[in-house]
Amino acid sequence: MGSHDPAQLVGERLVAVEPTSLRVRYPRTVGRNARLGSHGSGFPTTAVTLRTSSGHSGWGLVEGRIHDLQQWVGRSVTELFHPDVGVLEKTAAPLDFALHDLVARIFEVPVHELLGGQGTRxxxxxxxxxxxxxxxxxxxxxxxxxxxxxxxxxxxxxxxxxxxxxxxxxxxxxxxxxxxxxxxxxxxxxxxxxxxxxxxxxxxxxxxxxxxxxxxxxxxxxxxxxxxxxxxxxxxxxxxxxxxxxxxxxxxxxxxxxxxxxxxxxxxxxxxxxxxxxxxxxxxxxxxxxxxxxxxxxxxxxxxxxxxxxxxxxxxxxxxxxxxxxxxxxxxxxxxxxxxxxxxxxxxxxxxxxxxxxxxxxxxxxxxxxx
Incomplete structure (x- = not known):
């Protein structure tokens, strides 16, 4: 089987789902477009880190409001993600980047390789x-x-x-x-x-x-x-x-x-x-x-x-x-x-x-x- 065999994920469970506050900073104030006023010089954003039972971790941005992140604690990675597809459960969409990062790290490959490596780097x-x-x-x-x-x-x-x-x-x-x-x-x-x-x-x-x-x-x-x-x-x-x-x-x-x-x-x-x-x-x-x-x-x-x-x-x-x-x-x-x-x-x-x-x-x- 290939290097991205989902069997490698069997037994991996999420033991922690941790939000982190970040801040975006632009080098200058960004002005208006056709419809919106000034975009300012930065804003707060949020990332979420996933930790598994074997000690692996991955993280990614989440946009919009975060609802009950702890609902994912205890879930198996294979329930939520397949290496050839991505996120399997629609309600887990906020974890899309974090799960891709986590699984690629478990496989010890960059995300672009997990996705097929079909483009130029x-x-x-x-x-x-x-x-x-x-x-x-x-x-x-x-x-x-x-x-x-x-x-x-x-x-x-x-x-x-x-x-x-x-x-x-x-x-x-x-x-x-x-x-x-x-x-x-x-x-x-x-x-x-x-x-x-x-x-x-x-x-x-x-x-x-x-x-x-x-x-x-x-x-x-x-x-x-x-x-x-x-x-x-x-x-x-x-x-x-x-x-x-x-x-x-x-x-x-x-x-x-x-x-x-x-x-x-x-x-x-x-x-x-x-x-x-x-x-x-x-x-x-x-x-x-x-x-x-x-x-x-x-x-x-x-x-x-x-x-x-x-x-x-x-x-x-x-x-x-x-x-x-x-x-x-x-x-x-x-x-x-x-x-x-x-x-x-x-x-x-x-x-x-x-x-x-x-x-x-x-x-x-x-x-x-x-x-």
Missing amino acids: SVPCYSGAIYFDDLDPEDAPRGISAVLENCASDWAAGFRAFKLKIGRGFRWMDHDAGFARDIEVTRAVREAYPAARILVDANNGYTPAETVDYLRAVQDCALYWIEEPFHEESSGLGMVRDHLRESGSDVLIADGEFEPDEQHVLELARRGLVDVLLMDVCSFGPTAWRRLMPTLAEIGVLASPHAWGQPLKTAYAAQLAAGLGNIATVEGVPGSTDGVTGEAFVLRDGAVAVPDASGFGLRLTASRGVA
Whole structure:
């Protein structure tokens, strides 16, 4: 039998499920997008550590409210997890990352090997932190120079691709002025970084017609993809696809992040209306990505698990890319997480090097407890 024989897990029981408070810190205050106000400079988050009867342990992030973690104490690992599938019990979804980390550590392999090792361990990574900082502070907006300063900071950190937020006219500026600013910013970044990969994200702040007008206005900027231009619906996406086809553009359409209806976005992808699916790496989870990825590969659709919010999500997405393959690029979140050591993940020349350390390759140094 293979090295990931589930028989190795027989007898392993969870003897402790321990939550730990962590804190995310960004290197700068992250501003607004089309729909939301300032994203601030950091926030608290929570991890959970699983310990087994034989002394093994693994840990991972949990998002959202945690309900009765102690219900899992005493459960066998084989009841909750299979190496070829992931989490077996839907109610154990909050433990998805922790169980993957634990089982990979028991097998003494990196998670990407547990997932099949079908991708490259050098994973393209873009900065997802280029927001509407030109609009702040409100009493003395800094203008486009602020966006370029943030690009320069992220370039110095090793990024070679930027995702620019667009949709300023949806909420924060006069409609026409905001639309014009979106175009100005795109052009300014392209001029300053002619070799960079540029992606844009409207956070559902455009209409289909505005999306086509924007793409026409920046057609010479060689965008890589446009993300969430509007809530995914077939007629609007068809209009955008027709424009891209008629103009000879190879810009990709990326969607499926915000409150995704999996079957709906998958059907849109099957119809050739979406090129890249973006369900969140944490809320969708590695088990769901393991289930879905073969279908995406079969129909010729790429993936890029949404990772904004936490730097650790970038490391998770990179492991999925190295393990499952079919992931075009991953979202980078500049910053750090107090209480976690992840030096093994090196960003250099626009790519994350995924380590060979067992589990996710991340070390939890924070003490147990939730504030």
